[in-house]
Amino acid sequence: MTSFSFDIFSTDKAARRGRVTTAHGTFETPVFMATATAATVKAMLPDAVREAGAELAICNTYHLMLRPTAERVARLGGLHKFMDWSGPIVTDSGGFQVMSLSKLRTINEKGVTFRSHLDGSAHDLTPERSMQIQHLLDSNITMSFDECTPHPATPEEAAQSMRLSMRWAERCKQAFQKRDGYALFGINQGNIYPHLRFESANALNALDLDGYGIGGLAVGEGQTAMFTTLDSTIPALKPEKPRYLMGVGRPDDIVGAVQRGVDMFDCVMPTRSGRTGQAFTRRGTVNIRNARHLDDPRPLDEECGCIACTRHSRAYVHHLFRGEEMLGPILLTAHNVQYYQDLMRDLRHAIEAKTLDDFAAAFHEGQARGDIEAAT
Amino acid sequence: MTSFSFDIFSTDKAARRGRVTTAHGTFETPVFMATATAATVKAMLPDAVREAGAELAICNTYHLMLRPTAERVARLGGLHKFMDWSGPIVTDSGGFQVMSLSKLRTINEKGVTFRSHLDGSAHDLTPERSMQIQHLLDSNITMSFDECTPHPATPEEAAQSMRLSMRWAERCKQAFQKRDGYALFGINQGNIYPHLRFESANALNALDLDGYGIGGLAVGEGQTAMFTTLDSTIPALKPEKPRYLMGVGRPDDIVGAVQRGVDMFDCVMPTRSGRTGQAFTRRGTVNIRNARHLDDPRPLDEECGCIACTRHSRAYVHHLFRGEEMLGPILLTAHNVQYYQDLMRDLRHAIEAKTLDDFAAAFHEGQARGDIEAAT
Numbered sequence: 001m002t003s004f005s006f007d008i009f010s011t012d013k014a015a016r017r018g019r020v021t022t023a024h025g026t027f028e029t030p031v032f033m034a035t036a037t038a039a040t041v042k043a044m045l046p047d048a049v050r051e052a053g054a055e056l057a058i059c060n061t062y063h064l065m066l067r068p069t070a071e072r073v074a075r076l077g078g079l080h081k082f083m084d085w086s087g088p089i090v091t092d093s094g095g096f097q098v099m100s101l102s103k104l105r106t107i108n109e110k111g112v113t114f115r116s117h118l119d120g121s122a123h124d125l126t127p128e129r130s131m132q133i134q135h136l137l138d139s140n141i142t143m144s145f146d147e148c149t150p151h152p153a154t155p156e157e158a159a160q161s162m163r164l165s166m167r168w169a170e171r172c173k174q175a176f177q178k179r180d181g182y183a184l185f186g187i188n189q190g191n192i193y194p195h196l197r198f199e200s201a202n203a204l205n206a207l208d209l210d211g212y213g214i215g216g217l218a219v220g221e222g223q224t225a226m227f228t229t230l231d232s233t234i235p236a237l238k239p240e241k242p243r244y245l246m247g248v249g250r251p252d253d254i255v256g257a258v259q260r261g262v263d264m265f266d267c268v269m270p271t272r273s274g275r276t277g278q279a280f281t282r283r284g285t286v287n288i289r290n291a292r293h294l295d296d297p298r299p300l301d302e303e304c305g306c307i308a309c310t311r312h313s314r315a316y317v318h319h320l321f322r323g324e325e326m327l328g329p330i331l332l333t334a335h336n337v338q339y340y341q342d343l344m345r346d347l348r349h350a351i352e353a354k355t356l357d358d359f360a361a362a363f364h365e366g367q368a369r370g371d372i373e374a375a376t
Numbered sequence: 377m378t379s380f381s382f383d384i385f386s387t388d389k390a391a392r393r394g395r396v397t398t399a400h401g402t403f404e405t406p407v408f409m410a411t412a413t414a415a416t417v418k419a420m421l422p423d424a425v426r427e428a429g430a431e432l433a434i435c436n437t438y439h440l441m442l443r444p445t446a447e448r449v450a451r452l453g454g455l456h457k458f459m460d461w462s463g464p465i466v467t468d469s470g471g472f473q474v475m476s477l478s479k480l481r482t483i484n485e486k487g488v489t490f491r492s493h494l495d496g497s498a499h500d501l502t503p504e505r506s507m508q509i510q511h512l513l514d515s516n517i518t519m520s521f522d523e524c525t526p527h528p529a530t531p532e533e534a535a536q537s538m539r540l541s542m543r544w545a546e547r548c549k550q551a552f553q554k555r556d557g558y559a560l561f562g563i564n565q566g567n568i569y570p571h572l573r574f575e576s577a578n579a580l581n582a583l584d585l586d587g588y589g590i591g592g593l594a595v596g597e598g599q600t601a602m603f604t605t606l607d608s609t610i611p612a613l614k615p616e617k618p619r620y621l622m623g624v625g626r627p628d629d630i631v632g633a634v635q636r637g638v639d640m641f642d643c644v645m646p647t648r649s650g651r652t653g654q655a656f657t658r659r660g661t662v663n664i665r666n667a668r669h670l671d672d673p674r675p676l677d678e679e680c681g682c683i684a685c686t687r688h689s690r691a692y693v694h695h696l697f698r699g700e701e702m703l704g705p706i707l708l709t710a711h712n713v714q715y716y717q718d719l720m721r722d723l724r725h726a727i728e729a730k731t732l733d734d735f736a737a738a739f740h741e742g743q744a745r746g747d748i749e750a751a752t
Contacts, residue, residue: 039695043702045683068670068695076673076691084687275702294444297452307421311460315452319415319444326419326651326702 001180004140004210006242006263010352014234014261017351020242022088022140023181024080027055029242030258030351032344033090033266034337038063039073039083042271043326043333046084052306052334053341058090058266059083061133062097065123066116070136078138090266091139092246093130093172093187095165096215099148107147109164127171131184135177143213143246144172146187151219158191159199165189165215166203173207183210185244191216192225194232201236211242214262218248226253230260251280251343252367255360258347270340274333277321281339284367288332293318296375306338307331314375377556380516380586382618382639386728390610390637393727396618398464398516399557400456403431405618406634406727408720409466409642410713414439415449415459418647419702419709422460428682428710429717434466434642435459437509438473441499442492446512454514466642467515468622469506469548469563471541472591475524483523485540503547507560511553519589519622520548522563527595534567535575541565541591542579549583559586561620567592568601570608577612587618590638594624602629606636627656627719628743631736634723646716650709653697657715660743664708669694672751682714683707690751 002023010017018029034041034054041049041057049057059079064070076082079089095112098105102114102123111126130145146165149158169186176184186204190196204212214233217226230245237243244264245257254265270280277289281301288300299309300317308317308331320328343363350359378399386393394405410417410430417425417433425433435455440446452458455465471488474481478490478499487502506521522541525534545562552560562580566572580588590609593602606621613619620640621633630641646656653665657677664676675685676693684693684707696704719739726735 038699038701039692040699040701040703043706045703045706046687047683063699067699068691072671072691075671076689082689082692082695084692295448295451307423311422313452313458315444315448316415316458316460319458323414323416323443325414325416326705327416327421329702330419330421330706 004181004183006211006240008240012351012354012356013259015258015351015356016261016263017348018242018263020088021181022183023179024086024088024140025055027088028348029263030254030344030347031056031264032254032340033058033264035266035268035271036083036085037268038067039079041337043275043329044271044337048334049337050087052338053345054337056088056090056264057083057085058092059137059139060097061091061094061130061137062101062125064091064137065094065125065133066118066121070133074136074138080138088140089138090141090244091134091137091143093134093143093145094125095130095146096148096247098125099150109167111145127168128175131172131175131177140182141211142176142182142184144169144184144186144209146189146215149189149191149216151191151216151221153191155193155196158189158193159196162189162191162196162200166200169204169207169209173209185209185211185213185242187213187215187246188233188237189216190233192221192229194229197229197233198236201233205236205238211244212237214243214245217245218253223253223256227256227260230257230262234261251340252364254343255347255363258351259356259360270336271333274336275329277328277332279332279339280336281371282366283369283371286371288314288317288328289321290318292374298372298375300335301339304335304338304342306335308335380557380559382587382616384616388727388730388732389635391634391727391732392637392639393724394618394639396464397557398559399555400462400464400516401431403464404724405639406630406720406723407432407640408630408716409434409640411642411644411647412459412461413644414443415455417713419651419705420647420713424710425713426463428714429721430713432464432466432640433459433461434468435513435515436473437467437470437506437513438477438501440467440513441470441501441509442494446509450512450514456514464516465514466517466620467510467513467519469510469519469521470501471506471522472524472623474501475526485543487521503544504551507548507551507553516558517587518552518558518560520545520560520562520585522565522591525565525567525592527567527592527597529567531569531572534565534569535572538565538567538572538576542576545580545583545585549585561585561587561589561618563589563591563622564609564613565592566609568597568605570605573605573609574612577609581612581614587620588613590619590621593621594629599629599632603632603636606633606638610637627716628740630719631723631739634727635732635736646712647709650712651705653704653708655708655715656712657747658742659745659747662747664690664693664704665697666694668750674748674751676711677715680711680714680718682711684711
């Protein structure tokens with residue numbers, strides 16, 4: 001059997017270069033996950049996701065408990081088999097989506113009662129049920145069930161919410177069924193208040209779980225407040241455990257967070273933007289729907305090795321989006337996933353070479369240059 | 377330079393096994409084209425289309441003249457480069473879509489004036505302009521510009537329409553710019569009236585074009601009338617030229633038409649059905665949205681080698697369609713395209729082995745068996 005482990009083999013100031021081992025293989029950190037909310041990376045075949053360099057996928061407890069249900073996924077052999085993803089899988093706990101998607105929810109000490117956004121059916125979600133669902137899904141990294149604190153929140157609201165999440169984290173630890181190569185992460189909360197983040201870190205440290213989520217950020221507080229919060233939170237976390245900044249983010253968010261010692265990221269941005277026509281490139285974002293691309297024979301990003309950039313012109317991808325052809329989102333999703341994976345690879349290399357600050361400076365310079373001049 | 381040629385190297389009764397050579401490579405016949413209406417096979421990467429066995433793509437003059445325009449495709453290097461399809465390409469002439477999609481159309485001896493279904497802009501399409509557009513697109517097989525006769529039509533209406541199309545075919549021949557490895561096909565018309573089909577065949581024979589479209593079928597007349605029409609039409613066509621039954625069809629339409637001597641087919645059915653949840657299998661069609669597949673761990677078709685059948689369960693594909701996930705249409709399109717290409721491959725083998733009637737009997741038996749029993 002393979003134990004869950006996190007090995008840090010290189011650092012550059014606060015940044016860490018490591019590897020996580022799970023029952024379903026390893027992933028290199030810093031890592032950006034493939035977002036497979038409903039057991040599918042939207043608009044991509046699993047092989048293409050792997051070929052882009054992604055090693056870790058994240059699925060969603062809330063969505064999967066409603067459809068196809070955790071019990072059905074378990075009967076069908078678990079998430080890895082169900083979605084044809086043989087590598088490691090993270091599942092979030094459902095807390096965030098219950099708050100953002102479901103209807104008529106009521107929350108108390110025991111947990112949350114809500115109605116499905118799909119059909120209005122009533123459901124309960126408790127720390128114990130969240131652990132059971134994630135076990136049934138066969139998730140390699142289970143996230144503790146937390147309350148998603150609304151933003152903005154007063155210090156009193158944030159404290160009350162964080163302390164509830166910490167009590168729930170303790171119940172998650174009790175309910176989590178330990179298996180070799182499977183992990184439970186607690187989620188640090190406390191909004192933008194350093195003393196609450198510190199209190200939360202201490203509570204999680206006392207539970208001695210396998211890693212840390214850092215939750216409740218990238219919800220509207222802005223990048224400066226997010227980075228400040230990371231600066232005050234991360235020193236309170238045990239350095240030997242992986243740190244996962246949940247739901248983040250834009251490329252520059254990721255670069256800054258890696259510089260501050262974050263190891264793991266997930267965000268819908270590359271896939272969602274790919275479906276709406278926004279491409280991430282080494283020279284900032286490009287809206288492929290813009291008419292400036294109508295006659296442009298060049299690729300989106302000359303330095304990118306994805307199928308869109310090696311095989312197709314901007315003019316063609318523009319044509320696909322204008323015609324609402326599915327191949328448009330397919331190509332742009334593939335590109336954005338490749339871009340994010342390339343960024344993580346470059347960040348890992350820079351940490352190994354201890355040149356992360358130089359890399360970050362070059363990254364910001366590239367982003368600031370803006371897109372190439374329009375074709376004439 | 378490569379000349380356009382059609383070599384028949386095996387027959388089984390009326391059925392022919394051949395190979396067409398073009399400036400962009402060869403394709404084996406009987407062939408089913410990959411439908412790439414707007415320069416994209418919907419929901420498929422070009423590599424996947426090729427890997428499924430497709431050798432010939434068909435694009436649409438009407439759609440492409442409106443967007444991105446033929447002149448723009450020409451500036452970008454032609455359709456092969458634009459859509460990353462290095463193999464042969466057929467373009468239809470636009471006649472069918474002008475009749476079925478455009479608005480406020482008026483037709484006279486010169487051609488058709490219509491308004492775009494996209495933005496209401498006014499356009500003319502004449503035999504000469506259709507030839508010019510298909511030349512700009514760099515189509516290997518140009519189809520003559522014809523009038524799509526409404527169905528049902530009286531013999532008088534059908535005759536008038538067919539004779540107009542024959543006069544237009546002559547103008548197409550005059551306007552077509554000959555190049556090595558490029559062909560112009562005339563389109564046989566005449567509705568379901570044998571004497572009109574015969575008259576049309578004679579008119580086309582006099583023009584001595586490179587091949588025959590058989591148009592105006594599969595428009596509601598039913599399979600029996602279609603086969604009867606083929607039986608009366610095909611003997612009037614010169615046997616050394618390829619015969620392309622336009623817009624056909626269902627698998628059993630194709631089997632019957634191959635038995636009658638048709639060499640080429642195109643139809644939106646495999647790709648369109650793939651997007652709406654209908655799969656073609658060796659045991660008939662399957663609606664993957666049906667709840668009977670909820671817990672079914674088996675593939676759509678045990679004998680199929682596509683990505684959906686080798687890697688995913690019915691339960692998973694059902695889940696994707698229920699969630700309106702793009703991977704559902706992606707997988708089912710890949711499956712249907714594979715099914716059609718496998719069918720054509722098997723038909724070609726059967727003609728070579730002179731066992732086409734046996735193959736057809738086994739095919740019909742398989743289709744009649746219906747889908748496997750639901751999983752329990």
